[in-house]
Amino acid sequence: MLSDVLASTRDLGRLAEIAGILIRHGLGDAVRRLGLADALAAAGHTLHWPHAADLARLPPPVQLRRALEELGPTFVKFGQILAGRADLLPPETLHELEQLQTRVPALPLVELLPQLCEDLGGEPGTVFAHFDPQPLAAGSIAQVHRARLPDGTEVVVKIRRPGIEPVIEADLRLLERLAGLAEQRLPALAPYRPQALVREFGRSLRRELDLAQEGRHAERMAANLAPLGFVRIPRVHWPLTGPRLQVQEHIQGLSAQDVGALGAAGLDRRLLARRGAQAVLKMIVEDGFFHADPHPGNVIYLPGNQVAFIDFGMVGRLSARRRGELLDLLLGLVQREPERVAEVLMDWTGDASGARPAALEAEIEDFVDEHHGTPLAQLDLGRMLGQITQILRHHQLALPADLALLIKAFITLEGLGRALDPDFNMASAALPQLRRQLRAGYQPAALARQGWQGLLGLGRQLRRLPADLGRLLRRARHGRLAVAVEVPHLQTLGRQLDRAASRLSLALVTAALIIGSSIAMTVQGGPTLWGLPAFGLLGFLGAVMGGMWLLHAIARDGRRAETDTEPHGRPPDRFQD
Structure with a gap:
């Protein structure tokens, strides 16, 4: 595994830089335990091991956050993903990682101009009636400028930073190799599946690099939420949009960060809280396609008590089966049914053999039963989901990545609702929609469709059965049928x-x-x-x-x-x- 880290000489310089930053921020022990110092020394790199007194006195979570900030955009994004994994990290680390800032100094327009002209097919002045050279916002991947189309439409132009893709790809390669080293050399991290976590992060970040993909996410979300009638999604101007450039409608309203101004604007805060919850619950339990980062900066309130969502670089997806499991979990929490909750969580966290730790099952049942007598209006659903993830972390169990992303979005949503209305209760807002979705699954048409799909699947299996049996018999006839028995850690025991x-x-x-x-x-x-x-x-x-x-x-x-x-x-x- 260590040789894989050094397999590509193009990454050696970046690997030495990463190791040096980790050491400078008091994380030299992690570098040593991963074997990076010895590997880099063998490759001819010299590492210094300074340990400044001021850094040594900082708490480990602060050291980690500062190191990620210095390592650059890829690692900042990774830290932000980890900030939503309450099933992996303790609260003090989560709190520190939540402070990671993606806002970075904007690039001068002159540095963006060659790429921008190439993507637009001409100078910005010839494509737009007006283009503001001063950025509206800047992030680690892209920065945004205001502009106006020749027909007078106000738009925002999102421009990907030039040359960022190869840097991120190199960092992702190193992260994948370091995750493999961590699983091999740090057995305590193996239950959390670092390699799977990094692979999921890599897929998400690559999608975020493609600004055209973000535009497709916005259009899909707009179509899904159109029946509600009170949700706005910015319209994408496709003739000017590509992988490195996105032009979309500029939505003007009050940011969710400016809650105090809603009353002066004549908006109903309680209605906005309910509508926001209704929109996100529809994304999650009905559509299976949801905004995975609904923080206050990505939510805008408009006249008429409309709600707008922006920035669809990070989205989550849930299969129909997963949505059914989630529905059972939420209903079990809302209706105080401990057996229902325990059953779903055991399915999510059980190992490949289907093992279900008795201690975990008992702890989950005790937790849900503890809230059994709580009135629905006092039930804090977000806090309950957070407590469940802490229980799983205590038992060294990790949620699947799609569910961890969903729980983070769910808890963020409840925080937005309570900021609008201190009496807002997610359980009360969710229960009617959850019951409606559950009833929809038992409608005759839905049951018939499920039965028909099951019959089609069985037919496919039966159709392949003769060919599978023939293949098995041919292998046996030629002596190529083998039974493999794997004993975990046998190779390690042999070396010992x-x-x-x-x-x-x-x-x-x-x-x-x-x-x-x-x-x-x-x-x-x-x-x-x-x-x-x-x-x-x-x-x-x-x-x-x-x-x-x-x-x-x-x-x-x-x-x-x-x-x-x-x-x-x-x-x-x-x-x-």
């Missing part, structure tokens, strides 16, 4: 036994040298060194060297065991910064 046998052999040889040398020292005659029998002296020297090697090997393995476990041999119950 081989190492123990080698040490035992060396110990026996060392003991033989000591005995033989003692006999040789008593024999008169023969060559001498410093007045002592030469063969006896050489034998003693060999025995000393063998003994020192044995002591060093034992001490090294003891230190390695200490770094792989917490005190008392127990693996850490969460990611340690």
